[in-house]
Amino acid sequence: MTFASLPLLVSLLAAQTPAPTPPKSAPAAATAPSAVPGIAPLPGRPNLLALGVPQVPAELTERVQQYLESRAAQLLDVSSDGKQVLISTRFADVNQLHVVEMPLGARTQLTFTKEPINKARFLPGDPRHVFYFQDKGGGEFFQLFRLDRLTGRSELLTDGRSRHEELVVSKDGRWLAYAGTGRNGKDTDVYVAPTAEPKQAKLVTQVPGSWAPLDFSRDGSKLLVRQYRAAGDSDLSVVDLKTNTRTQLTPREGKGSVEEAVFTQDGQGVYLSTDRYSDFAEVYRLPLTGTPPAAPQSLTKSVRWNVDHLELSADGRKLAVVSNEDGYGRLYLLDTRTQGLTPVETPRGVISQLRFPVGRSDQVAFSLSSARVPMDIFMVDLGTKKTTRWTRSETGGLSPETFVEPELVRYPSTDGVKVPALLYRPQDVKGKLPVVVVFHGGPESQSLPSFNPQVQLMAAELGMAVLVPNVRGSEGYGKAYRAMDDGVKREQSLADIGATLDFIATRSELDASRVGVYGGSYGGYMTLAAAAFFPERIKAAVDMVGISSLPSFLQNTQAYRRDLRRAEYGDERDPAVRKVQERISPLGSVGKIRAALFVQQGANDPRVPRSEAEQIVQAVRAKGSDVWYLLATDEGHGFQKKANRDLGQTTALMFFQKHLAGPAAGPGSGAAGGT
Template identity: 85%
Template sequence: MTLASLPLIVSLLAAQTPAPAPSKPPPAPAAAKAPSAVPGIAPLPGLPNLWASGVPPVPPALSQRVQQYLESRSAQLLDVTGDGQQMLISTRFADVNQLHVVEMPLGARTQLTFTKEPINRARFLPGNPQVIFYLQDTGGGEFFQVLKLDRRTGRSELLTDGKSRHEELVVSRDGKWLAYAGTGRNGKDTDVYVAPTAEPKQAKRVTEVEGSWAPLEFSEDGSKLLVRQFRAADDSDLSVVDLKTNARTQLTPKEGKGSVEAAVFTHDGQGVYVSTDRYSDFAEVYRLPLTGAPPAAPPSLTKSVRWNIDHLELSPDGRKLAVAANEEGYGRLYLLDTRTQALSPVETPRGVLSQLRFPSKRSDRVAFSLTSARVPLDVFTVDLGTKKTTRWTRSEVGGLDPETFVEPELVRYPSTDGVKVPAFLYLPKNAKGKVPVVVMFHGGPEGQSQPSFSAQIQLMATELGLAVLLPNVRGSEGYGKAYRAMDDGVKREASLADIGATLDFVASRPELDAARVGVYGGSYGGYMTLATVAFFPERIKAAVDVVGISSLPSFLQNTQAYRRDLRRAEYGDERDPAVRKVQERISPLGSVDRIRAALFVQQGANDPRVPQSEAEQVVQAVRKKGSDVWYLLATDEGHGFQKKTNRDLAQTTALMFFEKHLLGPAAGQGSGAAGGK
């Protein structure tokens, strides 16, 4: 039988088959159940994963204005081959980030994976770059699985159970061992797993303890593994596990607490270099022995750098320790000579540094990612002999001229308790008269706003003519552990004063219009956004809350089990009546009657951190008092919008919202009907 004969055979069979007796028409299919309890929510035409209530259509003219900005890309360094000739990166050419390889500076970005979900963490198998291990989740739920890609076949193999959550990927230098963390034991605690790369499904737990544990690095011979126990941003410990016996030895002191930002083995395997703020206000680099009691006060190897050291990477010959410092939000690269302990700066383009990587067989160059206000995240290398920096990727910005983008001004302004809040202020070029302002709060809460590239910020500043202010309120990372701890637990109430200080700063600047202020934030930044409109109602016109917390007690009760204790360490334990009383007092949900500003809430339905209920309870409470609220829900997203179609609409509608409420009716109508400015 040939394929060509099939239609004829089908038609003959139909002719020979008696016609069925008349019957009742089948019942109409049941309407899909709405993924939300918010009245009036419905899927957007042509976008079945996006549901909206109260969000008007985007004017075509606005879509046209923002399109180029939203085509901006980025390239994140994930790994480098031993000879330094291939860079493994994550970048987007379609809807989400995928794995690509670049084989020469500014060469083609060859795509390796073609999945519907983003991939942002991966490692080569040392000695065989045809094999790649990577992490991927589904629908933004953050229940990441470990997969193995064979580049020769293009096929991926699932290595983990498909249901519990996994994080971190570490591969031994000899390529024999793979380590990751996972919640498979009980769904709550995160253990460390080690598997032979030859049989990666044969993983065994090397920690089986309450809490959150993660692997950091294998020793040179693969016999030991550094692991970190994370309890809070200010409370981590570093241990080493003997993989032959599973014996675990804590390297940081058992008394007191401090962060563990990064750690690597020394070249001789007898010690570790660790970046921690245990002995100082900032995270500095120390050398700790593998045996014996931890020193009470080891000498700092980076004492001259009065900022946090965020990243460490040891050269293959053990002679150079590359360290990246976070200086007022900007990254600075240094080299520590491990023999003389001399520390010297390495000049790189000004920006935010991350993902340091030495090729495993080369000590003369180091690769890194870098971004700035005008440069999307891209991959660079620096030759440590010639000090020459080479750019490996040049991510597009939609054909726009980066020179037209706005550079921020670093400012500081006073708040209560002697606090001076650092912030980045983006002022539109050639502004005339007072300009409206959007205050953008970062997440975390132990996050930090840095001068990295943001299409959304540049759209607001260059297209809408809005000023954008990014404050690092107390509790932010990057300014010392004392500053970071100033909002812990019930002290968070005092941090609300920094909102008032931010608004006072806006009023103090003659070029800013304190009568037209909007606020925008995601996650904890969403909490700060809601807190701003609830506790400073008369000073805000419009607010966009993205996956934000509306009630601290309900957030802590409903966040995923594997995160709950970690978050209680930061926000306080809601089961304590005294703590809960403060949490309820500073929760925006309890003060919705005070909200006057227009409100737009955006949420991912699969968010494991801040559940959908946090968004919907505030939407319904504000509507109950008679105010209009826009609500956008993505059913295939989690903690934030990663898929391009969803992210584009979320950002475009946010711009439409601010244009309407901060630029006045004339400006809003003009952009929709007559092409805008």
């Protein structure tokens, strides 16, 4: 399909007719899949309910499918000898566990379940056994399992009811730790169990809040745990597993993040990445005994960016760290004896999931993605400094050379803010380009220059520019920037939407009269806010699992995360705070919305409940406007199952084509939506 063929496709779309339209701490079962009148299952897809969504044209499905067939490989672990890599990748409907035993070798599938698996670890010294988390239906009430690769059977190790996360296995293979809500369904405690008897777990934290394990000492006698209150407010403690005593390592005064932490080789200290002592997260060494220094020496002072990942080698002499430099990952090696910091050359991209083999110090593995490379696994030989690619994920038969590289831009907003953003522009397209603005979730997340098949579809194939901003409140640009939208300051962050639209108007190749907005979760809130508070400048909006009312979202999100979200958005129980939240909630300004609207939602979403989607859908319909609505009854916070995700992404593209691909028109014109 070419850009020139888009008007024909738009006319085809216009002619389409709409398709027919629990236990402790688990989410309560809904009495009906949806409260929206007129919504009905799609033919042959009883798990998908739709309202107003037309049938997808065959020619669009054919071309889109190649992009949606792209795969990715996420690093989960490396065997102790470095000869096996455990990954999560998809060959059917959802991600499953696979093992790769040589660079670019076959991916041997280990699990064959209907639900995705994205977190797992080998048992150190015995890769025949694998521990992993899995939920059902996207509800995020993850359970811990142990897979025996010899028999192919998995055993449930947790209670089957509570929510579990953050798996850590000791380097000697004797202990495992994880976090769970089993005590009261609200607080997240840390559990420790012997790997030989993993069902015999004991609580090592029983205090209010959200706690998680980070690392065992080499001898397995101590465990690092983090208490998380907000993105910029965490504390690090050490638990003596013999006495069950807990000692806080970070100062009790002030606030700061705890990005990652590992024990030193001798177990007498900790390497910690935190922004407590500066604007960016830097690496420090803290002793386990005595009073923590008021101003410890930074080991990464020369790196003027956040250090997101760190991992210690088996001999304790090398600390691998990854900095986030304007979204691109940079790998460094810190010599723990001399404290010298040396950069390591790797392919340019986004680096994550850093792993040393437990028994080796000469190689380190990581995942890497770029605009032209789906997430894949790489290994660096630290002797030769050579990087070897272990997986090569497919891109649907398309040449990566055809994909669009983003341009890094910055533009001014209010309060002296300069918003960083990634601009994807199609090549060899004449005339002004329609623009889709994509807002990330979080809100304390960051849009990164990694491979995104939907962005590439819009830019490389459909002739649309895509602008991906990191508005104030985003991670990656210092703690002051991240805190600029906290609580009632979120009202000021809406100015960044206006600044983004102003920037589009300054670029001669972009068409400010044909702008769409797209986002999931908090990005869904920003999408709805753009449509509600800048109605004359937005033609189409696609909201994926987004927040329509801040007060109702905070009241209805799962209990285990409610206080964490209040720390970010403000406490809706405070009348002054609630007044601001109501003023900046799209639901309260639904009468202003002129853009066409498409809402997608997972029925089992524990974070942003289905009610957030359905109240905005019904409010828009009540004012006489049409809206597309797609509800997946077997999904949670986003669509993970391939068939659901494919339809969600394809219909979103179809929606933008319908409303943006035609000739330039006055802002907001034709924005009633529907078919």
